Amino acid sequence: MRVVSGIQPTGDLHLGNLLGAILRWVRMQDEAECLFFLADLHALTVDIEPALLRANVREMAAALIASGIDPDKSIVFAHSAVPAHAELCWILNCTARMGWLNRMTQWKDKAGKNREGSSVGLFDYPVLQAADVLIYQATHVPVGEDQKQHIELARDIALKFNNDFDIELFIPPEPFIGGGTAARVMSLRDGTAKMSKSDPSEQSRIHLTDSDDVIAQKIRKAKTDPDPLPDDPTLLEGRPEAKNLVGILAAMTGETPETVLQRFAGQGFGAFKPVLADATIALVGPLRDRLIELRRDETALDAILAAGAEKAAALAAPTLAEAYRAVGLRG
Incomplete structure (x- = not known):
């Protein structure tokens, strides 16, 4: 069993992140082979200062390790340090269909009434999510209720690619139900809204x-x-x-x-x-x-992320090479 999951490096983690995802990740380490990445490519879908993004990657890495993610048990790395994610995403963009992406509820929620003014990246990021999972031949992905549609999209893309090119390359991933129950933590000021960093209070x-x-x-x-x-x-x-x-x-x-x-x-x-x-x-x-x-030693954090990226890139390379061959870009 191989589990892949990512988290956007948005700065300070809060109790909702901890109880809703990260402690579940910690428990998963004893149940499966795990890859956890800081999704800095996904972070580009909204405006963010470049220096802040880099600082947030380190901060999030420190927070994950402090919470119990063990780099000796799991592969921890920054998304952008493994170019295979973006390369596979382009190939999968040519497999995915506009109608599939138009039906994604998170796209509708995040774009709101400003769809014409939203970035292509915001529209397309579910395909990058699919590439994040499929590049590692992940069998399972831990998801909450709001992400189940994205797993279904990854499965659709995997099955269509395999069918289009008559190849059994991609494993349609399953939702991961191990690691214990993930808590849904709501705001301390409004029990109907999720605890969120974007709340002004x-x-x-x-x-x-x-x-x-x-x-x-x-x-x-x-x-x-x-x-x-x-x-x-x-x-x-x-x-x-x-x-x-x-x-x-x-x-x-x-x-x-x-x-x-x-x-x-x-x-x-x-x-x-x-x-x-x-x-x-x-x-x-x-x-x-x-x-x-952990914050005090940026060099050590960078070394952990670099080592994780090297391991992740080695795992990703065979799948990417096979995808290139399948579509005719390599012999």
């Missing part, structure tokens, strides 16, 4: 770089409601902020929401929030300290 999220005092303060001020906690998770429907905080504690302690509620049934958030704050500090504190330590 700093109180909406917990950064991995936040101090213990700041974490406690953000949880203390997290939006709740006046009702006591029930003993049944189904009774949290219609209470998005309460459901979110219970889900966060469950994800951090490895409990189910049912178990958490059994501990706090009938109690208010005055009793619940200090426990949540302590659990968050216990999880984030050591990661933050390790991240600060």
Whole structure:
């Protein structure tokens, strides 16, 4: 089993990234061969300062390693350091169909009413995502609900290419369901919106770089409601902020929401929030300290990424060469 996944280098990671993806990646390392990349090519689909992009790649690499991604177990690298991704993307662009991409809901959401003014890269990035996976003959890709359509597109592209050129080159990837459950972490200010760096309110999220005092303060001020906690998770429907905080504690302690509620049934958030704050500090504190330590040695981070890119390029080369031969660009 080979698993491939990427994350855009957008600066500070927050608790939603950690519980929603990265800790799942950490667990995957013991279940499969894993490649994790910093998706700096995908980051070009929006405006970003070049110097900031480079700094963000290092920052994200440090955060992943601090969180438990082990370069001795997994291949960690920057997307742009392996040109095979972009080369295969062009070949797959000639296999993918406009109608397929026009149906991608994330394209519609991100472009909004400004489709004519959006970049070709924003429209086309699902094909690059497909290349990211297919270049390594990945069998599985960890995805959330909002990315399942992209896996289906990668499968369609793989099957069409194989059929068009009468070759069994690409493996149609499957969604990866290992690594435990990925938590869906919502804003601390609005339980109906995902925790996001783009939210203008700093109180909406917990950064991995936040101090213990700041974490406690953000949880203390997290939006709740006046009702006591029930003993049944189904009774949290219609209470998005309460459901979110219970889900966060469950994800951090490895409990189910049912178990958490059994501990706090009938109690208010005055009793619940200090426990949540302590659990968050216990999880984030050591990661933050390790991240600060890793940040200080940019040379070491660059060396880790360079070594990962070399390994990834070696894995990608045979597939790219075969794709070139299949379409007639090489003998």
